[in-house]
Amino acid sequence: MRLGLxxxxxxxxxxxxxxxxxxxxxxERGGRKAKAASLxxxxxxxxxxxxxxxRFRPGQGxxxxxxxxxxxxxxxxxxxxxxxxxxxxxVLTAILVPLGIxxxxxxxxxxxxxxxxxxLEAGMLGVFLALDLLLFYVFWEGMLxxxxxxxxxxxxxxxxxxxxxxxxxxxxxxxxxxxxxxxxYFLHLKATGVGTFDLRELLSFTPARAAxxxxxxxxxxxxxxxxxxxxxxxxxxxxxxxAPTAGSVLxxxxxxxxxxxxxxxxxxxxFPEAARTFRPILAxxxxxxxxxxxxVSAMQQDLKRLVAYSSVAHMGYSVLGVALATALSLEGAYxxxxxxxxATGTLFFLVGMLYERKxxxxxxxxxxxxxxxxxxxxxxxxAALASLGxxxxxNFVGEVLVILGTYRVEPALAVGAAFGVLLAxxxxxxxxxxxxxxxxRHPEDxxxxxxxxxxxxxxxxxxxxxxxxxxxxxxxxxxxxxSLETVRERVGLARVEAGPAGGIGLGLEAGE
Amino acid sequence: MMPGLAGTLMTPEAWMALAPALSLVxxxxxxxxxxxxxxxxxxxxxLSLLGLGAAGFFLGRRAGVTGLVLSGALALDPLGRFAGMVxxxxxxxxxxxxPAYLRARGLVRPEYFALVxxxxxxxxxxxxxxxxxxxxxxxxxLSLCLYALAAFATGRASSLEAGLKYLVxxxxxxxxxxxxxxxxxxxxxxxxxxxxxxxxxxxxDPRVLLAGLALLAGGLAFKVGAVPFxxxxxxxxxxxxxxxxxxxxxxxxxxxxAALLRLLYVAFPSARWDWRLAAEVxxxxxxxxxxxxxxxxxDVKRMLAYSSVAHAGFLLVxxxxGTRLGVSGVLFYLSVYILAVVGAFGVLAxxxxxxxxxxxxxxxxxxxxxxxxLGGAFAVFLLSLAGIPPTSGFMAKFYVFGxxxxxxxxxxxxxxxxxxxxxxFAYIRVVVALFLEEGEAEVPGVPGLFAVALGLAAFFVxxxxxxxxxxxxxxxxxxxxxxxxx
Numbered sequence: 001m002r003l004g005l006x007x008x009x010x011x012x013x014x015x016x017x018x019x020x021x022x023x024x025x026x027x028e029r030g031g032r033k034a035k036a037a038s039l040x041x042x043x044x045x046x047x048x049x050x051x052x053x054x055r056f057r058p059g060q061g062x063x064x065x066x067x068x069x070x071x072x073x074x075x076x077x078x079x080x081x082x083x084x085x086x087x088x089x090x091v092l093t094a095i096l097v098p099l100g101i102x103x104x105x106x107x108x109x110x111x112x113x114x115x116x117x118x119x120l121e122a123g124m125l126g127v128f129l130a131l132d133l134l135l136f137y138v139f140w141e142g143m144l145x146x147x148x149x150x151x152x153x154x155x156x157x158x159x160x161x162x163x164x165x166x167x168x169x170x171x172x173x174x175x176x177x178x179x180x181x182x183x184x185y186f187l188h189l190k191a192t193g194v195g196t197f198d199l200r201e202l203l204s205f206t207p208a209r210a211a212x213x214x215x216x217x218x219x220x221x222x223x224x225x226x227x228x229x230x231x232x233x234x235x236x237x238x239x240x241x242x243a244p245t246a247g248s249v250l251x252x253x254x255x256x257x258x259x260x261x262x263x264x265x266x267x268x269x270x271f272p273e274a275a276r277t278f279r280p281i282l283a284x285x286x287x288x289x290x291x292x293x294x295x296v297s298a299m300q301q302d303l304k305r306l307v308a309y310s311s312v313a314h315m316g317y318s319v320l321g322v323a324l325a326t327a328l329s330l331e332g333a334y335x336x337x338x339x340x341x342x343a344t345g346t347l348f349f350l351v352g353m354l355y356e357r358k359x360x361x362x363x364x365x366x367x368x369x370x371x372x373x374x375x376x377x378x379x380x381x382x383a384a385l386a387s388l389g390x391x392x393x394x395n396f397v398g399e400v401l402v403i404l405g406t407y408r409v410e411p412a413l414a415v416g417a418a419f420g421v422l423l424a425x426x427x428x429x430x431x432x433x434x435x436x437x438x439x440x441r442h443p444e445d446x447x448x449x450x451x452x453x454x455x456x457x458x459x460x461x462x463x464x465x466x467x468x469x470x471x472x473x474x475x476x477x478x479x480x481x482x483s484l485e486t487v488r489e490r491v492g493l494a495r496v497e498a499g500p501a502g503g504i505g506l507g508l509e510a511g512e
Numbered sequence: 513m514m515p516g517l518a519g520t521l522m523t524p525e526a527w528m529a530l531a532p533a534l535s536l537v538x539x540x541x542x543x544x545x546x547x548x549x550x551x552x553x554x555x556x557x558x559l560s561l562l563g564l565g566a567a568g569f570f571l572g573r574r575a576g577v578t579g580l581v582l583s584g585a586l587a588l589d590p591l592g593r594f595a596g597m598v599x600x601x602x603x604x605x606x607x608x609x610x611p612a613y614l615r616a617r618g619l620v621r622p623e624y625f626a627l628v629x630x631x632x633x634x635x636x637x638x639x640x641x642x643x644x645x646x647x648x649x650x651x652x653x654l655s656l657c658l659y660a661l662a663a664f665a666t667g668r669a670s671s672l673e674a675g676l677k678y679l680v681x682x683x684x685x686x687x688x689x690x691x692x693x694x695x696x697x698x699x700x701x702x703x704x705x706x707x708x709x710x711x712x713x714x715x716x717d718p719r720v721l722l723a724g725l726a727l728l729a730g731g732l733a734f735k736v737g738a739v740p741f742x743x744x745x746x747x748x749x750x751x752x753x754x755x756x757x758x759x760x761x762x763x764x765x766x767x768x769x770a771a772l773l774r775l776l777y778v779a780f781p782s783a784r785w786d787w788r789l790a791a792e793v794x795x796x797x798x799x800x801x802x803x804x805x806x807x808x809x810x811d812v813k814r815m816l817a818y819s820s821v822a823h824a825g826f827l828l829v830x831x832x833x834g835t836r837l838g839v840s841g842v843l844f845y846l847s848v849y850i851l852a853v854v855g856a857f858g859v860l861a862x863x864x865x866x867x868x869x870x871x872x873x874x875x876x877x878x879x880x881x882x883x884x885x886l887g888g889a890f891a892v893f894l895l896s897l898a899g900i901p902p903t904s905g906f907m908a909k910f911y912v913f914g915x916x917x918x919x920x921x922x923x924x925x926x927x928x929x930x931x932x933x934x935x936x937f938a939y940i941r942v943v944v945a946l947f948l949e950e951g952e953a954e955v956p957g958v959p960g961l962f963a964v965a966l967g968l969a970a971f972f973v974x975x976x977x978x979x980x981x982x983x984x985x986x987x988x989x990x991x992x993x994x995x996x997x998x
Contacts, residue, residue, distance in 0.1 A: 071907075073984040074914070112884070134910070138901040145900055148940075152948045160948050164940060171900075171936055175929035182914045183922070 003066050005055075006080045009048050009090070010126050016041030017118040020111060031110025035101065038114035042098035042121060049094035056087050059482035062131060062200065074185075075195040076134040084483030085264055085334070086128040088476050089257055092341050093128070095461070096253045097121045100246035103349050103458040106356070107244065113154060117246065119146045124254050128261065133181045133197040140222070140258070141174050147247070147255065154244035156361075162242035169235040173225035180218025184270070187211055202270060203490075209273050216274035219267050227259030229282070229319055230289040233312050240308035241361075245352030248304070252311050252348060253341040260318045260337055268325060269490045275325065276491065282323035283406075287416045289316030294423030298430070303354070304361045306431055307347045310387060313420055314340040314395070320417060321402040324409050325491045330484040331477055332401025338476055339386070339394035339469060346383040346462040350376065353455055354435070357448050363434050367441030372448040377436045379451065379459050384432050386466045388424040394469035526581040529588050529640060531570035532596060533633040539563020540629035547622025553611035557961075560625045564604045567636060571596045578994050584704035585646040587774070587994035592640030594843055594990035595770035599639060602762035602850040603632040608965035609755040609861045616865040617753070619665060627664075628759060631657035635767035642778065642994065644693040644703040644728070647771055651689065651735065654767065655682050658760055662752040674751025681734070681744040689731025695724030696779075708779040725780050725787065732775065735768035738824040739797035746805075749817035750871075754864055757813070758857035761820050762850035769827055769846060773839055776831065778993050784834050791832035792924055798825030799931035806938040813860055813871040815938055816853070819897060822935050823849060829928050830912035833919035840991035841912035844984055848904035848976050852896040855969035859890045862956040876942065877951020886958060887946045889970040894943055896973045898936040904976035911984065 016038060023033045056063060062081035070078040082090065097117060107113050123143030130136040144167060152163030181197070187207050189195040196202065207215060225232045236256075240248050268275045293313030300306035314336060321333025353376060355361055370377040386393035389400075399421060407414035440446060451459070469476060539559060547556045577588050586592075607628060614620045634654030641647040659682060663675020697703055699721035700711035734741040749757045776787050802822030809815035827849075830842040863869050880887020896905030909932060913925045945951065958966070976983055 070979075070981060071984060072981045073988050074911075138906070141906070142901045145895060149947070152944065160944055163948070164937075164944065167940060168933065168937060172930075172933045175933055176926075178910070179913070179917070179922075179925055179929055182910070182917050182925075185914070186918050189918075 005052060006064055006066050006129050010122055013118040013122040017115050020115045025111045034111040034114045038118055039098055039101050042101055046094040046098055049091045053091055058084060058479045076197045077132050078135060079132040079198055080129040081131045084480040087479055088338050089128050090125060092338060093124045093254050096249055096345055099458050100249050104246045105454060116146045116150050127258055131199045137178055137181055144170055150247040151239055151243040155242040159242045162238035165235050166239040169225050173222035176218050177222035180215045184215055212271040212274035216267055216271040216278060223259040223262040227256055227315050229285050230292055237305055237308045241305045245348055248348040249345045253345040256315055257337045260322060263322050264487055268487050272491045279323050283320055286316045286320030286323055287413055290417055290420035294420050298427040301363055302361045303363050304351045307351060311344055317399050317402045324406060325488055326405045327488055328401050329405025330488055332398050332405055334480050334484055335473060336398035339398045342462050342466050343383055343386040343395055346459060349458055350380050366435040368438050369445050370436035372446050373450050375451040381432055382463050384428040388428040389421050392470045394466045397473040521582055525588060528574055529581045529586040532567040533637050535566035536563050536629045536633035540626040543622050544626045551620055553614050553620050556622050556625045557607060557611050560607055560629055563629055564600050568600045580642060580994050585643045586640050587642035589994035590990040590992045595639035595766055596636040598766045598847045598850060599635040599763045602854060605854045605965050606755055606759040608961045609858050612959040613755050613861050613864045627657045627661050635763050638767040639770040642705050661756045662748055665753045670751040674748045677744055678748045685731050685734035688727050692724045692727025695720050705779040709781055725783055728775055732768050732772045736765055736824045737821050738794045738828060739801045742821045746814050746817040750814045754857055754861035758854045761853045766846045788832050788834050791828050795825045795828035795832055796927055799928055803931045803935040811872050812942055816856055819935055829916050829924060833916045835919050836991050837915040837918055840988040841915040843990055844911050844987035845908040848908045851969045851973050852893045852905055855893040855966055858966050865956055873945045877945045877949040880946035882955040889966050891943050892970045892973055894939040898939040899932050902977045904973050907977055907980040
């Protein structure tokens with residue numbers, strides 16, 4: 001039994017939640033102690049995550065593995081470890097949680113809120129760090145209820161509807177994955193005589209093709225709902241829109257990423273043959289997501305809903321890149337994850353700040369507020385530009401890598417994906433213009449207060465990160481790259497060096 | 513029993529098999545005698561807990577002993593021991609609700625405790641009964657006590673109705689069981705389960721034996737509340753005093769499932785293909801019937817009753833696998849299920865401390881906001897029943913579904929996970945009411961004994977969800993029957 005940094009990362013927030021639980025509620029003073037305690041814990045988490053970042057050695061597979069006995073009868077063990085795919089996501093989680101707490105400083109029933117945020121943090125980190133499939137599943141589903149609670153208790157008007165919809169959708173996907181996990185366990189048991197949920201051991205076992213297809217589909221059920229992949233996205237606009245700001249930030253910033261993370265971690269590596277079979281359909285669905293999400297975003301009246309739908313479009317790039325599984329497209333897909341987490345997280349923070357000022361999310365209720373809110377307006381512009389993929393900001397790198405990777409395999413898809421960038425420019429800039437520019441539509445808006453110090457502290461680090469990653473994408477890709485390369489090798493597609501390979505029909509399998 | 517045989521029959525092992533039930537009966541008699549003058553339910557509770565403790569002690573002493581005693585009427589085996597322990601825990605936990613509840617409703621009478629103890633004795637015997645006659649006798653012992661307990665709130669029409677309904681339909685199910693026993697005896701000339709298993713090959717007419725099997729299993733399915741034998745269950749669960757419901761929903765299910773396992777695995781191993789199919793059909797019907805009907809309820813007590821039907825279905829998934837892994841899965845499931853179900857009904861029993869007893873969703877709205885600890889405990893029980901990690905309900909479902917997958921029942925398991933998602937919706941509606949709705953819930957004061965029972969249950973529901981390894985090992989080691997069959 002070896003426990004260390006990773007276990008500390010996972011369990012410290014739970015300890016923090018216990019501490020918060022016994023603190024006095026202090027409702028009349030806004031739960032100051034609870035907020036301070038949870039902010040402190042989440043900042044310690046950030047320090048731990050950065051320590052992990054510093055100690056990580058790229059290209060060495062799973063590192064800092066910690067193991068302990070757990071469910072002995074089933075051969076399930078407590079196994080956590082980090083590799084290039086999980087590391088940036090762990091750090092992203094550790095960044096967004098303290099900002100989420102700080103960004104929700106005025107929330108009512110702060111004690112409960114802080115408790116839920118810390119439990120969520122533990123669950124999210126557990127999902128990224130677990131290397132045992134049963135342990136992964138426990139974290140995966142264990143996170144469901146706190147998130148449901150966050151939406152349902154602190155959300156907007158239709159919060160209960162949105163929370164229940166989120167819960168049932170993800171639960172349904174999750175239980176189907178559970179059947180897949182257990183089925184994989186028994187296939188491995190039958191083939192090798194060893195019953196294990198340990199990912200590292202399962203990786204050395206390849207089920208028969210027919211079994212792979214079923215298992216791939218079972219895992220896909222959970223991940224496709226989480227990403228979400230069109231047409232399973234219908235829970236997302238409701239959940240993201242009705243959730244409180246911190247909930248939307250974590251949903252968009254972390255939870256959606258778990259879907260793509262799952263595809264990379266499990267679907268592609270455990271079932272490579274099936275991944276090749278599912279390649280065209282997933283790639284197409286990714287493209288549909290890009291175009292559909294973009295088009296629907298452009299039509300939204302509600303600013304928050306617009307940002308929510310833009311997530312469908314952005315995650316479409318990730319799905320497309322993961323599905324094609326070339327070196328470039330995987331790196332791009334992965335980079336989109338991080339960039340989207342930062343950019344869309346920022347946008348949700350900013351929409352929340354606007355709402356706190358005017359108590360409306362409708363674009364039509366704003367107009368020309370840039371004069372009163374120059375700083376917020378500037379923040380929003382930068383986040384919007386990042387989100388629409390302006391060169392120099394993080395999203396650009398990811399989307400370009402995906403589009404390039406796609407072009408080498410199937411140019412037609414790349415053209416469609418590139419059109420999505422155009423759509424993003426349309427809906428983002430149009431929304432920005434309608435909210436912030438033009439004549440001041442509501443005279444009383446002239447008196448709105450600009451970004452407070454606390455709000456600047458929340459937003460500025462995210463914008464700086466977007467800028468840094470826009471110029472130095474290697475910060476992430478050097479760490480993720482080797483791990484993504486092993487994924488690509490397992491899928492077994494040749495590295496594409498040359499230009500367009502042309503398509504045969506959709507030509508996806510033969511494309512390389 | 514003939515006098516001359518007593519010496520040879522009453523071996524030390526026989527006493528060992530009877531000791532738990534005898535100590536429960538003795539405690540019941542003492543409660544009746546000592547309690548008739550006393551109005552203090554706490555002292556009666558203490559005596560009852562002593563009896564339960566003694567029963568647990570004697571069950572614990574049985575470790576490692578395997579065999580049949582009293583001419584095969586009772587089995588001393590790990591399965592009976594495990595199920596007996598679980599029954600004792602369920603009885604002990606649900607008894608903790610009794611004093612405050614009885615006092616608030618003006619029902620303080622020592623009969624309550626005595627009847628619970630006698631019923632527990634019946635359940636412990638049923639968990640080890642290995643002969644059609646002894647199964648029937650222990651079934652009757654527990655059922656007769658439960659009929660009276662269901663009607664214990666004599667001033668309330670719904671309680672009397674529950675008792676009467678349970679009595680009439682229960683008698684009907686007893687008749688079904690007896691008819692099945694007669695057919696099985698007619699076909700093979702035996703009533704001991706292991707003899708039935710041996711004689712099955714030479715049965716005069718296998719069709720008669722199969723008809724007997726169907727009727728015997730039907731009689732037990734009535735007790736566990738599996739479709740199509742569930743009609744009594746919602747009314748009885750709803751009408752009975754809530755601490756009684758907690759006891760019925762937990763203890764009866766454990767004992768009856770133990771008997772069902774023994775009947776199917778020991779007496780009818782050769783008919784495995786027949787009963788596996790029947791159990792699968794009953795599992796499908798119970799899971800989906802229970803889950804969908806639970807969805808339509810606005811009364812939480814009734815919703816839990818229907819969900820109990822769904823849980824009978826999930827347990828039948830484990831039974832229908834026909835494997836040892838399935839048996840141990842069922843045992844593990846039962847042992848964590850009782851914690852959640854006793855806890856959930858315990859929270860509802862708090863409503864009985866107020867003049868007007870209500871369990872509808874509206875009466876619970878906002879409870880979790882006003883008393884987060886109580887609401888949180890209730891949510892833990894509900895999430896465990898829904899099978900959401902990290903509660904132990906998830907580990908239980910994982911175990912039985914895994915066992916069924918290993919037996920190749922993939923469609924059944926897919927159905928089971930879908931049904932559990934449907935059932936989860938029913939539980940989530942209650943959690944929504946507890947925490948997310950503004951409501952009129954009066955925050956009940958929680959008496960000390962309630963707090964102890966609910967706290968223990970909630971703690972173990974979570975602890976066994978996070979660290980299920982130990983109990984799983986015990987359940988796996990307990991999936992052994994005394995006589996053949998496996």
